[in-house]
Amino acid sequence: MSEGGLVGSFIVPVHPHTVLVPEQNEGWQRLRNAFDEAAQRIKDSNADLLVIYSTTWPSIIGHQIQADPNPEWVMVDHDFHDLGSIPYSFNIDSEFAHAWDEANKKRGLKSRTINYTGFPIDVGSVVALKLLNPDNAIPAVIVSSNVYANRSETTVLAKSCLDVIKATGRKAVAITAMSLSNRMFTTAIDPKDDKIHSLKDDEWNRKILEFLGEGRLEDVGQLSRTIHKQIRVQKVVAFKPMWWLAGMNENRNNLTGDVLAYEAIHGAGGAVVHLDPTPSGAGDKEYDEDDVEFFSGERNVLDAEGDALSFDAPTPQTQQAATSSGPALWEPTTGESSVNSDAAPKPVGMYPHARRVGDLLYLSGVGPRQPGTNAIPGGPICDDQGAPLDYDIKAQTRAVVDNITRILEEAGGSIDDVLDVTSFLVDMDRDFAGYNEVWADTLGKVGPTRTTLAIRGLPTPIAVEMKVIARAPKEN
Amino acid sequence: MTQGEIVAGCLAPHPPHLVYADNPPQNEPVAEGGWEQLRWGYERLRESLKDVDYDAIVLLSPHWQTYVGTHFLGLPNFKSLSVDPVFPNLFRYHYDLNIDVDLTRKIHDKAAEAGLAVKMMENPDFRVDYGTITTGHMFNPVWDKPLVVVSSNRSRDYYSVEVMQEMMIELGRVTREAILESGKKVVVLASNSLSHRHFTTESEIPEDMSKEHITSHAMHLWDMRMIDYIRSGQAQRILDEMPEFTEQAIAESDGGGLSWLLSTLDTPSYPGILHGYGTIIGTGNAIVEWPERDHKEASQ
Numbered sequence: 001m002s003e004g005g006l007v008g009s010f011i012v013p014v015h016p017h018t019v020l021v022p023e024q025n026e027g028w029q030r031l032r033n034a035f036d037e038a039a040q041r042i043k044d045s046n047a048d049l050l051v052i053y054s055t056t057w058p059s060i061i062g063h064q065i066q067a068d069p070n071p072e073w074v075m076v077d078h079d080f081h082d083l084g085s086i087p088y089s090f091n092i093d094s095e096f097a098h099a100w101d102e103a104n105k106k107r108g109l110k111s112r113t114i115n116y117t118g119f120p121i122d123v124g125s126v127v128a129l130k131l132l133n134p135d136n137a138i139p140a141v142i143v144s145s146n147v148y149a150n151r152s153e154t155t156v157l158a159k160s161c162l163d164v165i166k167a168t169g170r171k172a173v174a175i176t177a178m179s180l181s182n183r184m185f186t187t188a189i190d191p192k193d194d195k196i197h198s199l200k201d202d203e204w205n206r207k208i209l210e211f212l213g214e215g216r217l218e219d220v221g222q223l224s225r226t227i228h229k230q231i232r233v234q235k236v237v238a239f240k241p242m243w244w245l246a247g248m249n250e251n252r253n254n255l256t257g258d259v260l261a262y263e264a265i266h267g268a269g270g271a272v273v274h275l276d277p278t279p280s281g282a283g284d285k286e287y288d289e290d291d292v293e294f295f296s297g298e299r300n301v302l303d304a305e306g307d308a309l310s311f312d313a314p315t316p317q318t319q320q321a322a323t324s325s326g327p328a329l330w331e332p333t334t335g336e337s338s339v340n341s342d343a344a345p346k347p348v349g350m351y352p353h354a355r356r357v358g359d360l361l362y363l364s365g366v367g368p369r370q371p372g373t374n375a376i377p378g379g380p381i382c383d384d385q386g387a388p389l390d391y392d393i394k395a396q397t398r399a400v401v402d403n404i405t406r407i408l409e410e411a412g413g414s415i416d417d418v419l420d421v422t423s424f425l426v427d428m429d430r431d432f433a434g435y436n437e438v439w440a441d442t443l444g445k446v447g448p449t450r451t452t453l454a455i456r457g458l459p460t461p462i463a464v465e466m467k468v469i470a471r472a473p474k475e476n
Numbered sequence: 477m478t479q480g481e482i483v484a485g486c487l488a489p490h491p492p493h494l495v496y497a498d499n500p501p502q503n504e505p506v507a508e509g510g511w512e513q514l515r516w517g518y519e520r521l522r523e524s525l526k527d528v529d530y531d532a533i534v535l536l537s538p539h540w541q542t543y544v545g546t547h548f549l550g551l552p553n554f555k556s557l558s559v560d561p562v563f564p565n566l567f568r569y570h571y572d573l574n575i576d577v578d579l580t581r582k583i584h585d586k587a588a589e590a591g592l593a594v595k596m597m598e599n600p601d602f603r604v605d606y607g608t609i610t611t612g613h614m615f616n617p618v619w620d621k622p623l624v625v626v627s628s629n630r631s632r633d634y635y636s637v638e639v640m641q642e643m644m645i646e647l648g649r650v651t652r653e654a655i656l657e658s659g660k661k662v663v664v665l666a667s668n669s670l671s672h673r674h675f676t677t678e679s680e681i682p683e684d685m686s687k688e689h690i691t692s693h694a695m696h697l698w699d700m701r702m703i704d705y706i707r708s709g710q711a712q713r714i715l716d717e718m719p720e721f722t723e724q725a726i727a728e729s730d731g732g733g734l735s736w737l738l739s740t741l742d743t744p745s746y747p748g749i750l751h752g753y754g755t756i757i758g759t760g761n762a763i764v765e766w767p768e769r770d771h772k773e774a775s776q
Contacts, residue, residue, distance in 0.1 A: 058562065059561075059562055060562050060676060060757075061563075061676060076599050079544050081597050081598075081599040082595070085599060085601040116559055116564045117568075118557040119559045119564055120603060146676075148676050184543050184544060186634060233630075233633045266544065
């Protein structure tokens with residue numbers, strides 16, 4: 001199977017006028033014509049999946065993904081109910097929805113699928129699917145817009161979607177159902193009098209479209225907060241669909257953009273824009289924010305222990321590998337005399353890997369967990385429920401010595417610098433012999449002093465940990 | 477014609493969790509209970525009004541959000557399935573409700589005369605929002621009284637809390653006038669929470685009450701401040717502090733319901749009865765009754 005990817009992206013307006021009454025206003029008709037053109041381009045792209053991020057489906061508990069294979073109902077807009085009803089029957093890729101949900105969870109996002117008869121598909125999604133996929137030929141998936149999501153969460157949401165697109169070999173089109181400026185007239189108007197609510201909104205919209213026309217999607221994403229302050233009312237938080245769409249396009253700034261139409265819908269700015277992944281040859285990426293791979297946002301909010309934390313309390317910076325349980329992992333703290341290594345496992349608390357004091361290096365307790373994967377050589381001593389498992393103490397002990405070596409090498413030294421070791425075993429009777437055998441092959445040959453203690457447990461499901469004092473390499 | 481009367485005004489919040497926990501036959505999901513403090517609060521409210529005669533319920537829901545003026549349900553009956561787009565796992569309710577179209581029209585017309593942007597909603601395919609259904613069910617589970625359902629105009633989003641409140645106070649004034657002129661006895665319900673910062677995670681068992689608490693101490697302080705004003709008959713202070721409360725407690729009063737309610741009651745100076753207070757996914761919710769029938773001088 002060839003690797004999948006995006007074959008195009010589209011930005012489309014949300015209000016129902018383009019479906020129900022395009023003939024009432026020349027601008028609405030031009031938007032409708034642009035929708036039709038967009039539908040043809042999607043068809044010509046041989047896309048096999050439409051992914052819709054809709055700003056008119058807000059969510060609170062993470063992101064929700066529509067997974068009903070055939071949602072059917074009649075949609076009536078809360079504001080423009082007098083324009084008529086829109087019956088719908090959509091073709092949803094339920095399998096993809098579930099895969100995306102799983103991918104979200106692997107990247108630390110809160111996510112769930114939705115499959116309920118009568119679920120109200122939002123107006124933005126209904127308009128997009130009715131006009132861009134009129135014969136339901138291409139299966140679709142719809143994701144909500146979380147009202148509390150920030151840029152990192154929204155970007156990671158896009159990355160997990162791309163994970164699945166690539167893994168399943170899909171040729172996908174990403175669609176954001178959204179307004180540009182979203183300030184509508186607050187009273188009824190004659191359709192023929194429709195226009196952008198203010199000159200300022202119009203000028204901002206045209207600037208956004210200038211960027212998009214040049215394929216500078218990432219620039220628009222970076223301007224999101226400014227755009228929101230300038231031309232958006234507060235009904236949704238930030239101009240976040242641009243974060244998602246930029247993420248779906250791997251934060252590129254050199255797409256090939258084409259503005260198919262830009263018109264007012266009851267005062268709001270509505271545009272149909274096509275972003276082709278073909279490089280335009282213009283535009284440098286000016287990515288000024290951390291590129292996040294994993295969402296580490298609000299956690300344990302429901303746990304009583306969370307109450308004890310003050311707002312200023314430091315929080316874990318790195319999430320536990322999805323495949324194992326245990327305490328959250330932290331970035332090692334940095335300070336004037338600290339020594340930290342990317343090649344050593346992440347701490348389980350707020351401390352450095354080692355600290356230099358004068359001629360000595362003091363290492364934090366070192367266990368066998370592997371850097372990056374967090375896996376435990378020789379296996380964990382118990383499962384997630386605490387049930388005992390068989391494990392290999394020799395493999396664990398060797399891994400501890402390897403981790404000590406990496407930290408000492410980071411400091412510019414070697415295993416030969418070890419002076420004193422305090423070893424902790426959770427099962428002295430079972431493990432001492434195996435541990436002692438590995439010791440003899442490794443640290444025993446170096447010759448440090450040693451103390452071995454039996455303890456009740458360690459923070460992660462490991463059997464052995466060592467506390468090391470070593471000679472510090474001479475500083476230049 | 478006899479003059480109409482507002483027999484009571486109530487703050488009647490609508491988190492769908494309450495209907496879910498109540499397990500009515502109309503709702504598809506099944507719960508093991510939960511949020512009892514609030515559900516018992518609704519019981520006390522119903523008990524308080526058990527022997528009170530009234531003709532209709534006028535309800536403003538912040539989950540029918542309209543940006544082009546204030547809208548009113550304008551057909552005699554609505555029957556369908558309401559699925560909460562945010563908590564579909566908890567709320568899938570088969571509703572069948574009647575509208576007092578005459579009273580609706582009176583309020584609509586008076587609001588139009590006052591210069592407010594208004595519209596009747598007469599599309600039979602329209603689905604009634606879950607806020608209306610939840611408050612409607614918790615207040616009157618037998619659904620034997622016709623409703624007037626008023627949308628939440630989001631003028632706060634477009635302008636400010638001050639502008640929102642100005643418009644809602646005017647809408648409350650004309651609502652009161654229309655009710656008094658109608659000759660009907662009416663209960664007025666504002667369907668909103670107080671502080672409104674949600675948890676962004678949900679426990680595995682949504683009704684696990686060991687996980688339920690207010691999102692922050694600041695939210696608690698704001699809720700208690702508002703409840704103190706309610707219980708001591710200081711409605712004017714609630715209106716005065718509405719901008720700060722709405723901003724700092726991210727309060728659901730942003731939809732205008734509470735301002736509108738207090739205006740329909742002519743800004744009561746008598747105490748409201750607190751029937752219950754509790755949190756739902758971290759938001760603060762109070763069930764309050766202003767027994768206007770016991771303060772008739774205020775209704776004349």
